[in-house]
Amino acid sequence: MSDNKMINIYDIAKMSGVSIATVSRVVNNNPKVSEKTKAKVMEAIEKSGYTPNVFAQGLGLKSMRTIGILVPSIADLYMSNAVAHIEDNLHDAGYDCILHCSGYTASEKETHIQLLLNKKIDAIILVGSTYAGSEDETHNTDYIRRAAKEVPVFIINGLVDGENIYCTASNDYQASYDVTTALIESGRNKILFLTDSRSYSANQKKKGYKQALTNAGIPCDEKLMVFTENSIPTVKALLEKDVNAEFDSVFATDDGMAVGAIKYALSKGLKIPEDLSIVGYNNSTLCICSEPELSSVDNKIEKVCKDTCDRLIQILKNADNVPSQSVVACSLVKRATTNF
Amino acid sequence: MSDNKMINIYDIAKMSGVSIATVSRVVNNNPKVSEKTKAKVMEAIEKSGYTPNVFAQGLGLKSMRTIGILVPSIADLYMSNAVAHIEDNLHDAGYDCILHCSGYTASEKETHIQLLLNKKIDAIILVGSTYAGSEDETHNTDYIRRAAKEVPVFIINGLVDGENIYCTASNDYQASYDVTTALIESGRNKILFLTDSRSYSANQKKKGYKQALTNAGIPCDEKLMVFTENSIPTVKALLEKDVNAEFDSVFATDDGMAVGAIKYALSKGLKIPEDLSIVGYNNSTLCICSEPELSSVDNKIEKVCKDTCDRLIQILKNADNVPSQSVVACSLVKRATTNF
Numbered sequence: 001m002s003d004n005k006m007i008n009i010y011d012i013a014k015m016s017g018v019s020i021a022t023v024s025r026v027v028n029n030n031p032k033v034s035e036k037t038k039a040k041v042m043e044a045i046e047k048s049g050y051t052p053n054v055f056a057q058g059l060g061l062k063s064m065r066t067i068g069i070l071v072p073s074i075a076d077l078y079m080s081n082a083v084a085h086i087e088d089n090l091h092d093a094g095y096d097c098i099l100h101c102s103g104y105t106a107s108e109k110e111t112h113i114q115l116l117l118n119k120k121i122d123a124i125i126l127v128g129s130t131y132a133g134s135e136d137e138t139h140n141t142d143y144i145r146r147a148a149k150e151v152p153v154f155i156i157n158g159l160v161d162g163e164n165i166y167c168t169a170s171n172d173y174q175a176s177y178d179v180t181t182a183l184i185e186s187g188r189n190k191i192l193f194l195t196d197s198r199s200y201s202a203n204q205k206k207k208g209y210k211q212a213l214t215n216a217g218i219p220c221d222e223k224l225m226v227f228t229e230n231s232i233p234t235v236k237a238l239l240e241k242d243v244n245a246e247f248d249s250v251f252a253t254d255d256g257m258a259v260g261a262i263k264y265a266l267s268k269g270l271k272i273p274e275d276l277s278i279v280g281y282n283n284s285t286l287c288i289c290s291e292p293e294l295s296s297v298d299n300k301i302e303k304v305c306k307d308t309c310d311r312l313i314q315i316l317k318n319a320d321n322v323p324s325q326s327v328v329a330c331s332l333v334k335r336a337t338t339n340f
Numbered sequence: 341m342s343d344n345k346m347i348n349i350y351d352i353a354k355m356s357g358v359s360i361a362t363v364s365r366v367v368n369n370n371p372k373v374s375e376k377t378k379a380k381v382m383e384a385i386e387k388s389g390y391t392p393n394v395f396a397q398g399l400g401l402k403s404m405r406t407i408g409i410l411v412p413s414i415a416d417l418y419m420s421n422a423v424a425h426i427e428d429n430l431h432d433a434g435y436d437c438i439l440h441c442s443g444y445t446a447s448e449k450e451t452h453i454q455l456l457l458n459k460k461i462d463a464i465i466l467v468g469s470t471y472a473g474s475e476d477e478t479h480n481t482d483y484i485r486r487a488a489k490e491v492p493v494f495i496i497n498g499l500v501d502g503e504n505i506y507c508t509a510s511n512d513y514q515a516s517y518d519v520t521t522a523l524i525e526s527g528r529n530k531i532l533f534l535t536d537s538r539s540y541s542a543n544q545k546k547k548g549y550k551q552a553l554t555n556a557g558i559p560c561d562e563k564l565m566v567f568t569e570n571s572i573p574t575v576k577a578l579l580e581k582d583v584n585a586e587f588d589s590v591f592a593t594d595d596g597m598a599v600g601a602i603k604y605a606l607s608k609g610l611k612i613p614e615d616l617s618i619v620g621y622n623n624s625t626l627c628i629c630s631e632p633e634l635s636s637v638d639n640k641i642e643k644v645c646k647d648t649c650d651r652l653i654q655i656l657k658n659a660d661n662v663p664s665q666s667v668v669a670c671s672l673v674k675r676a677t678t679n680f
Contacts, residue, residue, distance in 0.1 A: 020361050066459075069439075073424060077625075080420035084413060087441045096459065099409075099439040101427045119406075119436065232628050259629050266631065285417075288572050289599050291606065291631035 015044035066096045067312070068116035071127045072104045077284045078254075078301065082127045082156060085302050089309035095122070104130055110143045117150050123312055125154045129169070132158020133200030152315050154308050157299075158200035159325055166315065168308045168326045170299035172201050175330035176208030176251075179279050179297060182332070183249050184216045186340040188277055192239075192247035194257045196230040205253050205281070221245060228257065235260025236267065248276065255280035259290045262337065278337040292336035299330045355384035406436045407652070408456035408464045410471070412444050417624045418594075418641065422467050422496060425642050429649035435462070444470055450483045457490050463652055465494045469509070472498020473540035492655050494648050497639075498540035499665055506655065508648045508666045510639035512541045515670035516548030516591075519619050519637060522672070523589050524556045526680040528617055532579075532587035534597045536570040545593050545621070561585060568597065575600025576607065588616065595620035599630045602677065618677040632676035639670045 013020040018037060025033045026041040033041075067090055071079045087097050098119055102112040109131060116124055124147060126132075132141060132155055141160045147153050148164035155167040183191050193209050195202050210220050223245035228238050235257045239250075252258040258280030265276045272278060272292050280287060283298035307326050314322045334340070353360040358377060365373045366381040373381075407430055411419045427437050438459055442452040449471060456464055464487060466472075472481060472495055481500045487493050488504035495507040523531050533549050535542050550560050563585035568578055575597045579590075592598040598620030605616045612618060612632050620627060620636035627634040647666050654662045674680070 020364060021359065024360060066438075074414070074427065075421050075424035077417075077420075080417075080423075081415050083420075083439075084415035084441060087414065087439065091441070096455065097439055098406075099423075099427065099437055101424060101431070115436065232625075256625070262631075285572075285596070286625065286629045289626045289629045291602075 012041065012044050012048060015048065016040040065094055066098055066119070066121050068098050068100065068119065068121040068124045069127060070100050070102050070109070070112055070116065070124065070131070072102055072130050074099065074101050076128075077286075078282050079127055081284075082301050082305055085305035086125060086127070086156075086309060089306055090312075093309070093313045095313075106143070113143065113147045117147065121151060122316055123152045123154060125156060125308060125312070126158075127156045129156075129158040129199040129201035130197065131155055131200075132160050132167070133198065133203055152312070154312055156304055156308055159327075166308070166311050166322070166324050168304050168311075168328065169204075170201070170301075170304060170330050171327050172204040172299065172330065173208040173211075175281075175297045175299070175332070176205040177212045178208075179251055179332060180209045180212035181216070182338075182340045183251065183277060183279070184212065184218065186277065186338070188249040189216075189218050190221075190246050190248045191224065192243065192245075192250045192261075193225045194228055194235065194250060194252040194261070195226075196228055196254060196257060198227075202253055209251065230254045230256040232256055232260045232263060236263040239264040240267070250276065250278045252279070253281050255282050255284045255286040255294060255296055258294055258296065258337075259286050262290050262292070262294065272337050273339045277339065279332070283333050287333070287335060295335045295338040296333055297330050298333050300328050304328050352381065352384050352388060355388065356380040405434055406438055406459065406461050408459065408461040409437050409439050409467060410442050410449070410452055410456065410464065411439070411467045412442055412470050414439065414441050416468075417626075418622050419467055421624075422641050422645055425645035426465060426467070426496075426649060429646055430652075433649070433653045435653075446483070453483065453487045457487060461491060462656055463492045463494060465496060465648060465652070466498075467496045469496075469498040469539040469541035470537070471495055471540075472500050472507075473538065473543055492652070494652055496644055496648055499667075506648070506651050506662070506664050508644050508651075508668065509544075510541070510641075510644060511667050511669050512544040512639065513548040513551075515621075515637045515639070515672070516545040517552045518548075519591055519672060520549045520552035521556070522678075522680045523591065523617060523619070524552065524558065526617065526678070528589040529556075529558050530561075530585070530587045530589070531564065532583065532585075532590045532601075533565045534568055534575065534590060534592040534601070535566075536568055536594060536597060538567075542593055549591065570594045570596040572596055572600045572603060576603040579604040580607070590616065590618045592619070593621050595622050595624045595626040595634060595636055598634055598636070598677075599626050602630050602632070602634065612677050613679045617679065619672070623673050627673070627675060635675045635678040636673055637670050638673050640668045644668050 013023050018041060022037060023041055026038050069083060069086060071083060074080050090097055098121060100112045100116055102108045144153055144160050144165060145162040148162055153165050157169050159167045159169050180191060213220050224247060226243060228235055239261060250261040258278050261278045265272050270276045280294045280296035283296040287294040287296045311322050353363050358381060362377060363381055366378050409423060409426060411423060414420050430437055440452045440456055442448045484493055484500050484505060485502040488502055493505050497509050499507045499509050520531060553560050564587060566583060568575055579601060590601040598618050601618045605612050610616045620634045623636040623638035627636045651662050
């Protein structure tokens with residue numbers, strides 16, 4: 001172990017009886033090197049236990065078998081689960097992961113993508129639909145297309161067009177449409193929609209909600225579409241004081257906000273689901289922790305991650321016909337906060 | 341951006357009018373190179389926008405300013421929070437992080453440490469007290485001392501002796517002693533101790549629990565020390581069927597198990613905390629999600645991570661007198677599942 005680590009390009013040159021320039025040429029696959037010389041150098045590299053990749057990085061070429069992963073925040077339940085699945089899949093395929101946490105602003109995202117590119121990674125995975133849409137009004141996705149000129153870019157939960165960009169998204173539009181329709185069919189028509197984000201995914205969810213209302217002939221009331229923080233106490237306080245409209249149900253784009261609605265109902269003595277139906281999103285541990293247990297949309301994060309990694313591995317093997325976009329269906333997990 | 345990425349050792353050699361062997365000597369700080377040549381090469385490196393570190397890695401020398409982080413599982417709430425704090429602190433200091441998830445067996449841990457060392461990292465942070473103790477009977481910590489011969493190793497939540505090893509631990513022994521004592525003083529003497537781990541930290545918690553009972557003159561009943569899974573439904577089912585002893589309170593070494601005890605009490609119609617007092621550990625989001633809300637030990641993960649990163653940065657700056665061990669006090673956050 002210790003020996004391998006100390007071996008450098010000089011040692012390989014010495015072991016194979018050639019100059020370091022020749023070692024570099026071999027690693028760079030320069031056609032000027034004879035097959036015989038190449039064989040000698042490769043033998044030395046092999047004997048040393050050193051991977052040519054480690055040289056190659058210094059020489060600006062070849063793969064380090066390292067994938068850059070960018071998340072806005074690893075403390076987020078959805079994202080930490082996603083990174084766990086990605087790391088599992090990629091490790092099995094022989095890739096290492098460099099993790100960066102970017103935060104949510106456009107400039108932070110760009111900076112961190114640049115930092116990852118400087119590390120000579122083979123590909124980037126952007127985890128979180130904030131990369132495909134944003135609270136920032138000036139947001140656009142050109143920075144992703146710029147990065148995709150250098151390495152393949154994979155996006156988890158958002159669809160962005162562009163060459164060398166591969167996207168996997170949960171079908172959040174359809175899931176949101178279906179949940180809203182089910183609430184309407186169970187007799188609700190004042191459905192409070194809570195969201196903490198203006199990401200690609202949050203926009204899809206809002207569209208599904210509005211379309212379901214429209215199709216049922218229910219007007220979309222702006223007062224019932226509330227932007228808030230994904231925090232249990234914040235949502236509880238919000239519903240107690242700051243919502244200027246009646247509501248008979250809550251549909252939240254993350255489980256944390258839905259649990260805030262449960263806490264509000266309990267403090268007001270409202271019966272769940274009779275007086276207030278509540279649906280969350282992400283099907284996290286919070287759903288079976290809360291009382292009553294929370295109905296929630298399972299957005300199939302494990303399948304989304306596997307699908308992303310499978311295509312990444314194909315792309316890095318230069319496979320043809322790898323689809324650039326893939327959409328995964330969600331499903332509603334019914335528990336005690338709904339009666340449908 | 342694209343230009344910088346393509347620059348390699350040949351370009352630098354060409355730009356500075358020297359051989360690539362000379363560039364390598366400069367980067368390696370070889371005294372045989374004249375100051376004049378060195379200046380030329382450094383100027384070319386600077387102009388290119390390329391960091392010498394990127395060469396240096398290929399040449400087996402110098403820092404990549406990259407820290408290897410190893411966690412058994414990033415899907416775990418405690419660990420994902422810890423990694424978020426570590427990434428924040430190290431990024432602010434100009435370091436990147438490579439994340440590996442090792443799983444819990446001794447052989448997996450060793451393999452992943454070796455993989456990280458092959459990446460020419462500056463230091464390793466082991467996050468999780470499983471690295472300092474284990475369910476595996478054959479476990480010992482020699483693998484950490486072997487790794488510490490190559491780079492400084494930092495351990496988050498466990499104390500391991502050895503040169504070049506730096507540990508930060510929550511004072512889990514004291515916290516567990518204090519919680520158990522508080523339960524006894526509030527009139528409980530059949531305290532069910534639930535744990536899902538035989539890690540360093542889990543052992544400290546068990547020692548604290550036993551010492552508090554001993555000091556209060558209460559015999560330690562093995563039937564009241566139960567090993568289980570950190571899963572809400574598993575613990576609920578366990579308490580309903582498989583605990584062969586009466587208990588008037590539950591102290592769990594992770595919040596998930598404590599919420600399982602809440603679910604059990606609710607299903608049995610037991611009053612919390614009157615009929616059953618419950619205390620969790622880690623002060624996670626689960627505490628304010630559950631109903632009633634859960635009293636839990638705050639093990640100060642943010643402080644533990646900051647302390648670890650501060651010392652890591654000092655060590656990599658070759659500072660003297662950096663303490664090898666640091667212990668952080670925990671505190672109990674009292675909520676509705678206790679009456680003290």
